[in-house]
Amino acid sequence: MKRARVAYMGSVHDAYEKDGELRLDDGRIVFQHEVVWLPPIIPKTIFALGLNYADHAKELDFKAPSEPLVFLKGPNTLIGHRGQTRRPADVTFMHYECELVAVIGKRARNVETKDAYEYVEGYTIANDYAIRNYLENYYRPNLRVKNRDTCTPIGPWLVDAADVEDPMNLILRTYVNGKLTQEGSTKDMIFSIPYLIEYLSSFMTLNPGDIILTGTPKGAVDTKVGDEVVTEIEGIGRLVNTIVDEDEAH
Ligand code: MG
Secondary structure (H helix, E strand, C coil), X not given: CEEEEEEECCEEEEEEEECCEXXXXXXXXXXXXXXXXXXXXXXXXXXXXXXXXXXXXHHCCCCCCCCCEEEEECHHHEECCCEEEEECCCCCCEECCEEEEEEECCCECCXXXXXXXXXXXXXXXXXXXXXXXXXXXXXXXXXXXXXXXXXXXXXXXXXXXXXXXXXXXXXXXXXXXXXXXXXXXXXXXXXXXXXXXXXXXXXXXXXXXXXXXXXXXXXXXXXXXXXXXXXXXXXXXXXXXEEEECCCCC
């Protein structure tokens, strides 16, 4: 099942897709353009991977890491499908990152790779915008690169894990104003989702609602105010976002 959270006529609803239609938790069927899309989950800890695709690491002139390079994001960064992302006024290079997101469904501690999928509730898509002007090197905390308000659109759907046959073999694509600018496959991740669950749960507890943004393949292109950026993943969905000027946004 594909689940969502939306606002409609002044209240927030859980929703789901059935036969191509969007249904609210009270049974009403609504048009997708009539709702405000919210992030499909209210996450606890937000993990994100740096340089988890070798081709993207190369594009940034970094060596592919030998151990997962994980950082945290704050909830201030998240917005829903069809939202507006504010481009900071002082920035000259801001690029999207189309990423598969694993949502943890069960408390996990010391989980082995072979059992790790049992702990995944489902999958969604994030666009992990990077403010590249502030990228120094990957050993430094990257708050100013990756923790800006509105700079992580996520959704539209939380797709149940049972409906995703092989999350490690999905095509990712990004379109800017309708033009394909990024294409890759999750099979090219350096550290797979099961391995990341083993790695993180080896030194800390993962809880239901924790999410892991698994990194992006190459194809980082600067995006400007007014651009429509669509990040899509085969079988998971199509996440639409528009970039607006920081000063003009409300
Ligand atoms: Mg990223």
